[in-house]
Amino acid sequence: MTNVRFVGLFLLSRTEKRALKVPLNASRIVIQGGNGFGKSAILKSIYETLGALPQKIDSRWRAGNVSSALVFEYQGKRYTAVKALGMYALFDAERKLLFSGQQIVKEWGPQLAKFFGFKLIMTDRDGDIVVPPPSYMFAPFYIDQDMGWSRPWSSFQDLYLPDSTRTLADYHSGLRPDAYYEARANLAVDRIALSELEASVSTLRDAIDQIQQIDEGVSPTYDMGEFRAEVEDLVRESETLLTQQREYRREISELHEETHLLQSEKSLLERALRELREEFDVAAALPDEIECPTCGQGYANDLADRFALIQDEGVLTEAIGATNIKLTRVREDEQQKQDKLHEIERSLRRIEHILAVERAALSFNDVVIAAGKTEAAKILRSSLGEKAADAADVRYRVDKHRDTMTSLTSAKRSGEILKFYRALLAKYAFDLDVALEQDGAQSIHRIQAARGSEGPRGLLAYYYAFLQTRVKYATATAFPIVIDAPNQQGQDAVHLPQMLRFIFAQAPADAQVIVAVEEASQGLPADVDIRSYGVQRRQVLREAEFDEINERFSVYTRQLLL
């Protein structure tokens, strides 16, 4: 997984002639400031610069028409994202424009998703496949002070697509990884292509049938060369189908034999199990020493000897279970092959029927009458062959995409991820003094926030359990964790410092963490960089920094205006 690290944020209001430079070049940052001094404005601007719309933007801030530039490092290179002049743009280290867009969903979002390798695709309300806006990329990494502490997956305002919560959790937890959505996107494209090709094939077949039926009994062939070519095509197709038929019959025969052998194995194991039990029951009713009624020789029949008779019971029972599973798999496989074989046989019957017509005797008159129709059929048949071949290719690709999607969402893998997530959630809930409902069976898609001060702590446990699960199982790019004002619902003097310590101590390794608080409490780790902002209430931007930052922005805005 690749990490993005923020280096600095620049805010500029040409309306107010004020600006602010916020260095972000540390791994752990606390932005400290009193209520109304602009902490949230800074934090909301970070992901907004990248096109993710935070909840509730202050009207004064909006009136200031603030432009922003976010410098970040990604894959060893430095980039600057700029939001200015109603546009979003990305510049490289040499301040050269890489791409830009005015519309977040249609222009900027897809380009940014491609840049960060964000593969999630979703379906909108009209049923169209779309690349979701950038908020979906950053959703796990930002906790907004206005909504993020009330319910999960609501820190951005533009998470508007249907079933967003489930999709976000599935994607970012790794339950459905990038490769799944890549296959799903390809599947959508290929299904459209297949549908068009199948429609073409069907239309062409109908057209040829109609031409052939114009005058029943007359073959649409007017020269012997064309007649021969048509027959050869059909024979070739028939040969291919016959080869496939032979292959499927061979495979079915093998699967049938395998079923028979597995069934025999199962019966043998069941018989052995029955016999063991019978021998044990007989021995249990006999004394510890038995005399052979024929030869008189004595045999020991103590407890250990009797146990020896049934000690393979467990092994055999397990083996019967394993054989049952194999049997089910082989039978399903055989059924699938049978279905394919039936399909092939239907196609063969169609060709045989056509060939039977072709073999019918032709008179010279028939040939002359059919001449016009034959020419049309010849062209259509040629086109039909190409379309049918293309459709077969696309159908193969569709099957492959489906297989890929199935393999990436196996119950085993999902179970492992959920187990990991639930164990962490339980641990974090304990650490943060939160009582969970349905212990051990929590959904990864949401958490029921408790009432009062326990609610934000429960959400924090959820966010962090989720982020750690993401680190272990997801492959998508990771972004810095930005947390705005964890002091929600009146955390007391014990729980607020506990939350702050937890935020830094339990963050994923290598994750950059930026937190805004009114007052940095005691006991924070030594390496946390604490910074204060805000000239006065409702004024976070500074006049003194305007000229320098305005100059920096000019380089970007000039290119955007061009």
Add this chain to the structure above:
Amino acid sequence: MASKALIAKKPREQAGSVASRAFDFQMHASMARILEAYQNGEGFVAYFDFFDDLIFLTGDGDDAAICFYQMKSRAGSAWTPKRLASRPAKGDLPKSIVGKTYHNLHEFGALVRKAAIISNQHLQAKYPDGSKTGPDDGEILLSALSAEDHGVLVAAIQADFPGSIDPRHAELLVYERIALDMQSFRQTLLGIVTEFATAIGPEYAVSAQPLYQALLSEISRCTGTVASSARNLPELKKQKGLAASDVAALVEQMKRRGRTPTEWWPTVEAELIADGWKTIPLRRLSLACLEYWRARERGAGIALDLHQALAELFAAHPDLVDDTIVGTMAAYKLAGSILDPVGEPYTGQAALLVEIMESLG
């Protein structure tokens, strides 16, 4: 109509099923105690339904000591001193449960090390400081209860044994709740046996179910046998007893168990697949191996002859074992003339593979 009547009416009596359940619980509780004692390294002979539901005889001669356990399963509420002391109007002495427990002390005197009432329910009583007894208290010395509760019990013993009672009752009479639930004690015991086997080695977990069955069968036999004119302790033990040495023999047998073809087959299959074998020949060989193994285990003559011939072949050529199973099979095939037995569902090759795998351990 008949089905409705069967559901609607209440049976006149269900004493049979209640007694059967109690008997079953008694055997399972005894098994739990025996496994615990074995794991603690105690040397003992346990006797079932002999003077009491379960007795443990330890040591011999002057060091001999006996622990008596009276198993009292109970659906519903907890035991109280009053219930343990309750004395029905009719019947022979001793009448109370605690009196019956004391009876062992009365009969065996100095030999007694413990006389315990064991139940699935906890004892609801008070300690001298007013605190209540609880389900997790384990073994409770009855004399450690409050004066009032202990007094109720002692009064019942005195009523059952008119005259003076042995003062050692204060040191020896105990109550113990055993963590077996009436609805699930069989599953719990199976879990205990699985843990017992796993503690010996994780690979033995697969033997847990048969081990449980064997122990249950033996305890059932001992419990159900009426002791008849045993002349000495070894004879009595044969009829009614199970010793720590018997459990040790079971453990040894468990460790000696050879792997069945179903256990080693995955290893062989992987190697054969790598060697180019296809599914059907593999399945045929797998089935043939099982057929040979089962025929030999059942003592079928042809299989035993083949086993003998292969043992001689291995003894004659001990150095043919190769790094690979395929190589070893090929070497022995060349060294001896292994023929397919006529009319049997297995082949010489399958028999050779089974014997090679078993000889490799």
